[in-house]
Amino acid sequence: MALTPQWLDELRARITLSSVIMRTTKLRRAGREWKACCPFHNENTPSFTVSDEKGFYHCFGCGAHGDAIRWMTDQRGLSFIDAVQELASEAGLEVPRPDPREAKRAEQRATLHDVMAAAQEWFAENLRSADGAKAREYLQRRGLDAHTVERFGFGYAPDSRGALKQALSRFEEPMLIEAGLRIAVEDKDPYDRFRDRLMLPIHDARGRVIAFGGRILDAERKDAPKYLNSPDTPLFDKGRTLYNLHRAGPASRKSGRVVVVEGYMDVIALAAAGIEEAVAPMGTALTEQQIELLWRMADKPILCFDGDAAGQRAAIRAAERALPLLRPGCSLQFVHLPAGLDPDDLVRQHGAEYLRALFDTAITLVDQIWHTERSTTTLSSPDDKALLRNRLIERALQIEDGEIRRLYRRHLLDRYYSEVAPKFPKFGAGNVDHGRINPESLAQLRYFVEHGSREVLCKAVLSALARRPRLIRQYFERLHDYSPRDETVQYALDVFLEAAESQIDGAEEPRSALEEIARWTVPIRYPFLAPDASDYNVCKLLDQALAILIEKPKIQSGLDAATKQYGETMSTEDEAAQAYWRQRKQELDAMTREIRHLDA
Secondary structure (H helix, E strand, C coil), X not given: CCXXXXXXXXXXXXXXXXXXXXXXXXXXXXXXXXXXCCCCCCCCXXXXXXXXXXXXXXXXXXXXXXXXXXXXXXXXXXXXXXXXXXXXXXXXXXXXXXXXXXXXXXXXXXXHHHHHHHHHHHHHHHHHCHHHHHHHHHHHHCCCCHHHHHHCCCEEECCCCCHHHHHCCCCCHHHHHHCCXXXXXXXXXXXXXXXXXXXXXXXCCCCCEEEEEEEECCCCCCCXXXXXXXXXXXXXXXXXXXXXXXXXXXXXXXXXXXXXXXXXXXXXHHHHCCCCCEEECCCCCCCHHHHHXXXXXXXXXXXXXXCCHHHHHHHHHHHHHHHXXXXXXXXXXXXXXXXXXXXXXXXXXXXXXXXXXXXXXXEEHHHHHHHHHHHCCCCCCHHHHHHHHHHHHHHHHCCCCHHHHHHHHHHHHHHHHHHHCCXXXXXXXXXXXXXXXXXXXXXXXXXXXXXXCCCHHHHHHHHHHHHCHHHHHHHHHHHHCCCCCCHHHHHHHXXXXXXXXXXXXXXXXXXXXXXXXXXXXXXXXXXXXXXXCCHHHHHHHHHHHHHXXXXXXXXXXXXXXXXXXXXXXXXXXXXXXXXHHHHHHHHHXXXXXHHHHCCC
C-alpha cells in the first residue's frame, strides 16, 4: 500500500514540530513561534524559526525549510521511510505496508528538489517548442530579450490536465502532489495545477527551485486568476519567501539597498535595466517574516509599490506590519510612484536613472504614517482633529521598542501641533532638549492650564497622577481612551502621556514635566488631590473621574440623538430610549457632584 498524501498529512497533523526539533536544537519562544541559531549553517544571531501552527521550519539566513519529515531526513540523516516510521511510531499511526518493490522505490525516492528541478527543465523546454509560441509572443510584447528569458527561467505549461505527470513519470504521483505540481481532489483523478500559463520558477536563498508562478496567457478568460502560485509545500511558504532573493542579496551588498516591488514582472524589468537588487512578495501583503528577510539585506529597504489605490494600500499594510518590529537602525522607506504607473512602466518610459533618482527621494516610515493618516482624515471639525490625533497615537503605540515608540509619538504629535493645531507650541524640535521639555514650553503649558480651560477635572486627574508616579502605569492605557474637547487640555494630556511613558519605561527625562504638572492648581478642591489621601481612596476616586471624562461625551451624544428621534416619531420605543439616556446622564451628574465632596 502506498503512502498517500492524505496519510502523510495525518502524520504531520499528529506531530508537534517544535518537540521534534527540540531534541537536538535549543529553541526559545518568540511570540507564537520558536527561534534558534540555525542548525544547518554557522551563525551568531538566531535566524531559524519554527511554526507549530504552519508545521514548517525556516531559516532566513540559508533558506533551509521543511516539515517534520524533512527535518528527520535533512538534519538527522534518516531515509524517507525511516523518518516516516519513527514519526508514525511517536504519533501512534500504523505505517501502511508497501510491497517489496514499493519499499525499494521508496528507499531510492528522489527529493522534492529533484522534482522541482525536473519540472523547471520541462517548462523551459515547452517554451522553446511549437506549443510555446503564444508564450514567446507575450514575452516579445513585454520587450524581454532572450538573455532575460533564459536568465529568469521562463517556461510554459501546456493546456493539459495530465501532460506534466506524463513528462515526469519517473516521479511518483504523491511526490508531484506534495510538490504542488498536481492537485488531488477527493473522488476524482489528480490533475496538473498549471495549465496554459507562462511559468516562472521561484527560488530559495540558495538558488534552488522551490515553487512556481504562472501567468495566464488568455486575457479573455475570466474563470481563472491572472497569476497562480504554487501552494505552501515542505519546500515553499509564500509568507516567508521573496521572489528573486537569491539574486538580489549579492546585488544589495554592492548597491547598499534593496527595493521591494509588487510583482515578478516589475522585478524582471528592473533587473533588465540594471537594477538587480529588487525583490517581490508572493502576491500578498508583505509579512513580518519577509520584513525580517529584507532587514538582513539592508537596514532600510525601499518599498516601491504601484501608484494606484491597490499599491498604496499595500504600502499602508506593510507599514502597519513593520511598526511592532522596529528596532534601532532597522526601518522602512517608501517611494510614491506617479498615479497609475508601476516600476515596469517607469523604467520603459524614463529609464533606470529616473527610478534611481526616485529611490533617493524615499520618505521615512514615520513620515509615511503621517501622510497616510493625514490624507485619510478630514479636518472640518474639532472632532475630526481629535480623531487624527488619536490615530497617530495608536500607530505609535504599536511599536514594541520603548525608545522608538516615544520618539515616533513625539514626532507625530509635533507635526500634529505644527500643521493641524499650529497655535500651540511644539514639544518636539525646539522645545525638547534631549527628551526634556524646556522651561519655555513648561511656562506656556502652565499658561494654558491656568487660563480658560473647560475641563478642570482632567487637569486634576493628571496632576494627581503626577504627584503619585507609582500609580501612572495602571491608568496609562485608560487615559489614551480620553479625547478632550478643549484643545488646550488635549495638548496638556499629550505632554503628560509622553512624560508618563518615559516614567513607565524607567527613563529619567520626564521628571521636569511631571514635577510641573504636579504643581498645577485647579479651582475645585478634589479629594484625590489631598496630600494625605491614601492610594486606595485616590484610585477609587480616579476611577470615578475617568468614567466621567470618558463616558460623558458618549452619554450626551446618545441623549441628543434619542431626543431628536423622539421628537420626530413620538413613539413609545423612542421615548424609552430618551429616558434611558437621561437616566444615565443624571447618574453621571450625581457622580460628578459626589467626586467633588467625598472625604478622601
